[in-house]
Amino acid sequence: MSVIKKILNMDQRIIYLGLFIALAFPILSPVIVPVVIQDYSTQAFNFAKAIPDGSYVLIEGGNAAATHPQCGPGLTANIYHLLTKNCKLVFFSITAEPAYWTQVEIDDAIAKLPASVAKEKGVNWVNLGYLSGGESGVAALAADIRSVVSKDHFGTPIGDLPMMKDINSAKDFAAVFWWGGSEGSIPYGIRQLVGPYNLPMSGSCTTNEVPNYSPYVSSGQLKGLFGGIRGSAEYELLLGVPGPALAQAMATNIGGLYFLGLVLLGNILYLVQRMRGEK
Amino acid sequence: MMDMVWLGLVVGSFVSIGAYTVLIGDNPVSKVTEHLYTGILAGYTLAINWDFIMKNAVGKVQGGQFDFILPIILSLMLFARLKPEWIWISRYPVALTVGVGMGLAMRASVLSDFVGQIQGTLLPINSINNIVMIVGTITATAYFLFTRENKGPYKYVNQTGLLFLLVAFGVTYGSTASFRFELVIGRLVDMLRPDVALYTYGFLALVAIILIYGYTTKKIPWYKSR
Amino acid sequence: MSDRLTKISLPIWLTAIFGILMIIEFFFSVPQIVTDTNVKLRSWVTIVSAAALILGTFILTIAHVKRAYERKPGWYYSLIYIGAFAVAGALGLISVRETNFMWIFNNMTSPIGAALYSLTAFTITSAAFRVFRARNWKASVMLVCGFIVLMMLLPVGGAIFPPIVPIGEWIRSFPSSAGFRGMIIGISLGTIGLGVRIFLGRQKEHLGIREEKKEAS
Structure with a gap:
């Protein structure tokens, strides 16, 4: 199995753990950024x-x-x-x-x-x-x-x-x-x-x-x-x-960025797979 | 005397961890928590609706408004649903709730959703935003309502409508992701309060020990297939 | 024949009469007696709806009692349900403002409910990584819009790239809003159509008529 496939098939509980940490961390160490009012x-x-x-x-x-x-x-x-x-x-x-x-x-x-x-x-x-x-x-x-x-x-x-x-x-x-x-x-x-x-x-x-x-x-x-x-x-x-x-x-900041990062990573790996002709 | 607010937070932290353990797979801890939740919520629903009926039906009858005997009888008729042969008796209260509910929904839908939204789309064609609103509403409605062969000029209407619907779904997707994170944060804020955090970590360790024991001894059915 | 009248036809007729009473009151000038009747009918509906929720808790509890009695797989979990229902129900029936009842509700049901609802945060993240791909233009549109709107909603999004907020708001307020408006108009027409079908007796499932047919067969 290629490395890309291994990453894409990684145990979902690792993703869950990552999200837990990403959401809990800013609660324990808050960082305030300016909010643009909608x-x-x-x-x-x-x-x-x-x-x-x-x-x-x-x-x-x-x-x-x-x-x-x-x-x-x-x-x-x-x-x-x-x-x-x-x-x-x-x-x-x-x-x-x-x-x-x-x-x-x-x-x-x-x-x-x-x-x-x-x-x-x-x-x-x-x-x-x-x-x-x-x-x-x-x-x-x-x-x-x-x-x-x-x-x-x-x-x-x-x-x-x-x-x-x-x-x-x-x-x-x-x-x-x-x-x-x-x-x-x-x-x-x-x-x-x-x-x-x-x-x-x-x-x-x-x-x-x-x-x-x-x-x-x-x-x-x-x-x-x-x-x-x-x-x-x-x-x-x-x-x-x-x-x-x-x-x-x-506190949504890091969790949201983690989510977006995963979406990006998933798509980049998918593109690389397609370019290599892997299924 | 023990601070009941603090104790509540500690108990809340413990049961939350129980609920979160379902993330590693169905297990006895999560099952216990789910059944506890359903049980208490059903008890609460029973109590608060009973209270509502006592206040607003029985109370009114006692106060001399005897016409409220009728909804009480209709409410009792609803329970005929528990016996298949008597199910027809329960159709009368259902006819009341569905008839009134449907009538109210229909009359309001015409005014607020149908006419109101069409009025909101009757905009002057003088800006990109207005054009987007008009074109998007018409094509999305057409895509939603008309199912005909996707060829000729209609194909472009259909594709444009689909584009607007996809934008709507994309926006909902992004918003839903944010909403779900907010739900977790809402729970974690209480679980990681300085006076509760130590207990949260302790419970986390305890649950981990239980689940590891289950895994090694295979006493938890879920682990048998792992 | 009379059996059919009382068991099927009359409930259908009554559904239509109650519905039409609500509709005519709204669009036409009606005698005061119709308005007064409608006020009564609406208040009765609130009572019957509350009873329906109580019935729901009964049906759920009966299912758990059966599972525990017949020792079906996982029956011991049903005992936990029954115990929790009995304690919360009994305390609540004494008084819904009873301190112990509120404590149980506040510190057990509420946190578990919040935790259970938030589980989807994890599954949605995992699913986004595994299957949310720009495979074609349709998926790409969804992906890009979802990405921009989530960035807009995160406070850090506006801090990193300030134009993301107006761009995200524009997408939400115009193209997305137009898409949803199409759906609202479609749903409103669907509601009207469903109502007409119910009043004409073409749709009878809400009265449990299909269930009865199955039982008879």
Whole structure:
């Protein structure tokens, strides 16, 4: 067997080990390089910035255990941003696991906020928790909140929450933020909130889903999009509030270069093989 | 008293290593971890959906909204699926969920996806970017929808559509690779925290010993073929 | 005949009626009673969907109980599933905000879930090295676009070669976006077509009708 063939047929566990080291090394010895802010992130940030102070904002929290480390810091920054603008936030989650993580992200943001910012539960924010039914659930919530949710995440009846006094449908909100994680649910928001109610919407998803939703950004149905850990890091930078996302975004560097190096090496060896007439 | 947050991180590190061992092949450690995961997640799904029904259906009935008895009955009818002879009973709640879901998806698809995206493509032909959008959308849609013989002028439409779709797949590929690395990093950040790292290395050594023992004694089925 | 009506025809008719009620409310001015009915129907769907997920956990658990009872290969792993399900389910049913329940979920399910989902990072890297080749123009287009976009997404990409960011963003925002737009339009037409087939009773699999035929035969 030729050397090239041997390299191409190397045990995949060696490749796995290499990737482990490439991803773990920058966590142990972080190196920070400047981040160029992407257009989609700037658009999403400007959208959040332009929301009038004191507006009611609807937020879908869709980060689960796997996606919380990458998109969670972004949602935390978003909550921080909107609460400093005195916005009233209503959260919900359309899958079971993110209902827990959304509350974690709310608590993280509240812990970071200065004492002067109002952040009282039931007055400045309400977490409606888990909402079953997927897209049908979103449509039901948009039409009549009380028809689908009677108690919040903590079991408090909605009628007892002062903030919910004047809110009962999508019409009562000024904007929507859809933090879909990897749920693939951003189109639910576009179809059930943006289309029927003309609500402006922005959001976030994992990096792999950003290309899928780019047509919605270019058509204006989505006002901006934070993608994955890089998007979260960019939100933290734009907001000027440091968080965990930047260091994690930097940790993708060596792993990504390792991946690209392997793709290049594989193709070079393939070309050499072809030139030599090897199969 | 033991710090429960720290203990949680240590336990999390241990079970993560268990899950990662599947990379060297199916083995008892990874199997145990997978079943543990499925079991707890199923328990969680059961509990949180039960809580949802109690809050939003049973709670409403208790509050005097008696029409919510109907979805409770429909929910019970769903369980007829467990017995093959009664499967037809479960068709009624399914008819409700599929009918409502499909109706909502259809009406929204027309407005947001079909009309919305066509509106987004009706751009003035005054820049390269707009031309790329218009040509790309039309040809990709044609490639996606029309299956006819690939010859004559249509061949060029087809090939152009394919080119745009390949660009889209390439972009998705690059983005997916990045996303997967972010997932690993998210886990490693907790596993390599200074107060947890030592335990992570310890667990790694322990799992290695277990697997080496399995390999040498051939007590792990996966190793029998190696 | 009446058996067929209650077991097959009526569920198909009801699917169509519920679907059409949702559609007409959106496109036409309808009496208030239709709107009110639709609000009720949508809220009922959320309840039934939650019950469907509970049913899913039951079916999975029954499969594991059977495997353990019949001592099929790997039955002892099923015992671990059953134990984990029983503990998490019992604690959760007491209260979903119960501290021990949340601790188990947070420190066991979440890390394992994150680790399991991240396994593809390794397989995708290995696959990229072994099979992602510029064999023809089609593969080359994918390879080049994937390469540029990944470089753009890595912070170091912009630091090494700053123009990679605008180039990558352009590819993502225009040619790639146009490709995805074609797909979205195609999928929306597909959704409408599927809906029409379901409402006409041409597509019945969701009602388990095919399953029943198999069982009968």
